[in-house]
Amino acid sequence: MLEVTDLTLKYGQSQILNGVSLTARPGQVTAVMGTNGVGKTSLLKAIAGRHPYAGGTITLDGKPLDHLTAFGAARAGIAYVPQGREVFPMMTVAENLASGFACLPGKGHRVPDHIYDLFPVLREMTGRRGGDLSGGQQQQLAIARALITRPRVLLLDEPTEGIQPNIITQIGNVIRTLRDQGEIAIVLVEQFFDFAYDLGDEFVAMKRGEVVLRKPAADLSREALLAEVSV
Numbered sequence: 001m002l003e004v005t006d007l008t009l010k011y012g013q014s015q016i017l018n019g020v021s022l023t024a025r026p027g028q029v030t031a032v033m034g035t036n037g038v039g040k041t042s043l044l045k046a047i048a049g050r051h052p053y054a055g056g057t058i059t060l061d062g063k064p065l066d067h068l069t070a071f072g073a074a075r076a077g078i079a080y081v082p083q084g085r086e087v088f089p090m091m092t093v094a095e096n097l098a099s100g101f102a103c104l105p106g107k108g109h110r111v112p113d114h115i116y117d118l119f120p121v122l123r124e125m126t127g128r129r130g131g132d133l134s135g136g137q138q139q140q141l142a143i144a145r146a147l148i149t150r151p152r153v154l155l156l157d158e159p160t161e162g163i164q165p166n167i168i169t170q171i172g173n174v175i176r177t178l179r180d181q182g183e184i185a186i187v188l189v190e191q192f193f194d195f196a197y198d199l200g201d202e203f204v205a206m207k208r209g210e211v212v213l214r215k216p217a218a219d220l221s222r223e224a225l226l227a228e229v230s231v
């Protein structure tokens with residue numbers, strides 16, 4: 001279980017996160033929602049070791065992840081799929097996937113079949129350059145690359161952004177499959193309300209760097225959540 005407690009984060013003198021707390025459990029989707037600029041990406045960056053945080057704690061199964069680097073966080077089991085995907089454009093699909101092995105011990109890794117079973121389109125495109133894939137295919141590649149690292153926590157930053165509807169459905173199905181397998185805790189940052197609402201087991205709504213609502217799906221109506229995350 002991932003526990004973030006009282007997290008604060010600054011860019012220079014600007015306080016961006018102000019005491020943010022959330023929990024992500026294996027086999028569940030924790031959906032983090034809020035309008036542009038409330039600090040959702042900054043929160044994921046702090047968890048993923050991409051930006052230092054000023055205060056608070058992050059623990060995984062009770063063990064502190066003390067200000068890890070991005071590599072350290074990946075080694076500890078935190079996989080991050082950034083907004084905009086960050087696929088390596090000049091590297092092939094196979095090479096992009098193989099880059100995920102860097103944080104695993106040992107050598108001679110091969111892409112497990114279950115990754116291609118989740119994303120069959122990637123199996124057909126192993127030799128194609130990342131930059132030549134469609135946006136939807138790049139998103140699938142970015143999620144697949146994250147799963148290569150055998151994470152315990154999967155951080156997804158706006159996976160539906162700029163993606164066509166049929167691929168959004170496929171990505172939703174992948175998230176559901178991962179959730180139902182019960183091993184990975186998923187933190188989903190998403191502004192596509194219905195997508196997040198359908199998938200979320202727990203909801204965290206943010207405003208101006210603070211959590212204004214934190215509730216399990218069972219205790220929250222669609223209207224109540226919509227009211228908290230609308231402009």
Ligand SMILES: Nc1ncnc2c1ncn2[C@@H]1O[C@H](COP(=O)(O)OP(=O)(O)OP(=O)(O)O)[C@@H](O)[C@H]1O
Nearest residue numbers: 011016034035036037038039040041042043083191
């Ligand atoms: N590197 C940076 N330096 C300074 N300010 C930043 C930096 N990155 C983000 N910010 C500011 O921090 C605030 C939170 O940004 P963040 O990207 O975390 O929000 P967000 O909720 O993910 O927004 P969006 O949905 O638009 O991605 C914004 O006001 C943003 O302008």
